[in-house]
Amino acid sequence: MPELPEVEALATDLRARLVGRTMRRVDVPSISALKTFDPSVDALRGTTVTAAGRRGKHLVLTVDSGLHLVIHLAHSGWVRWREASPRPTAGRGRGPLAARVVLEAPAGDGERGDGERGGDELGGDGFDLTEQATQKRLALHVVRHPEQVMSIATLGPEPLDAAFTEERFAAILAHAGRAQIKGVLRDQQRIAGIGNAYSDEILHAARMSPFHPASMPAADVQRLYAALRQVLGEAVERALSVSAASLKAEKRQGMRVHGRKGEACPVCGDTVRQVIYAESTFEYCATCQTGGKPLADRVLSRLGVRR
Structure with a gap:
């Protein structure tokens, strides 16, 4: 998408x-x-x-x-x-x-x-x-x-706007409570524009499990906010540097974990794993994000995601 x-x-x-x-x-x-x-x-x-x-x-x-x-x-x-x-x-x-x-x-x-x-x-x-x-x-x-x-x-705020501060992001996460962070990042009514692919990339950059509760300590919020801004900002720069006809290929090439099941994580070398749920999948690195523990597929079926 x-x-x-x-x-x-x-x-x-x-x-x-x-x-x-x-x-x-x-x-x-x-x-x-x-x-x-x-x-x-x-x-x-x-x-x-x-x-x-x-x-x-x-x-x-x-x-x-x-x-x-x-x-x-x-x-x-x-x-x-x-x-x-x-x-x-x-x-x-x-x-x-x-x-x-x-x-x-x-x-x-x-x-x-x-x-x-x-x-x-x-x-x-x-x-x-x-x-x-x-x-x-x-x-x-x-x-x-x-x-x-x-x-x-019903869209949430734009995550690259100047008004989308760390404090505003923290308030969104606190309001989401125990909801899993993967679903919160993808929820268009909370934050606009992030989908399955970039939520994978943001969580990998933040070294955070997709199942992590949205309500989290301030240090985790800071790390996740920095990863969100960096991943999206760099992706926009890359996208603007290629022709529209090359955007799909550029997106795939720029991914570290999303769509790279079975490949080596570029950070630690562990094998990128995949979770299948509903009509979609997500990818993650167990070493970087979950302390080496593989995630079960069934848990993600409970993610509430709005288009």
Whole structure:
């Protein structure tokens, strides 16, 4: 799943490409992806993009009419920039294409003033939203304010913002009480943008068990807060240094334990272990994080995690 660093990099890439450009149209072949009906997605036609940003794991595109296109890529969604006119879609709900944004050509690019492109009604460049998964969870919202999207309205603070101090982090952990720290870090209503992969990396950097209670001594809070800021900050820097097409590969390469079951821990050399629960897994180093004790799989099924 794209998490804070990747979504931040996608937002930065889209900002450079989209701001000042006019939307010719937005097609939604996968009708289940569109979660709103008023305003209509057709209300974006002819509007100009004024901003592209991120909130949690959401992309937020703002247009000059005051509307916002909010995109949640879910587990396997992605943004694919398209330089040329698209081919016709195969039909609603077929294939990985969830939505397609077609742009007018920039001024002076040879287009007619009425938006026609040499008679090509298909349009020009833009981007596609794709989802390579059996269960389709990618979500699009056309809203007058991003807070009208429930998963944004209920988001916790951004962990890299200046306002996210160690004291605020400590208060969040204290409120979570005996809840396991792995689930607390992933809970979007407590802290925005951290998912399964980066919670693994943060806990490994902090040398802390995923089962550790969220309420912890001040020294542990300090260590975990420093690890959180460092891991996410460095991941954002790496993500911003590569092209959008390389983000998935860069994320995998930057991981120390997540997705590295059976490999050697880069810190101590012990074998990275995996726990399987529900529809997901997590990885950890027993020597670094649990005093050498392997963790049982069943315990994680009790983690309360909200998307």
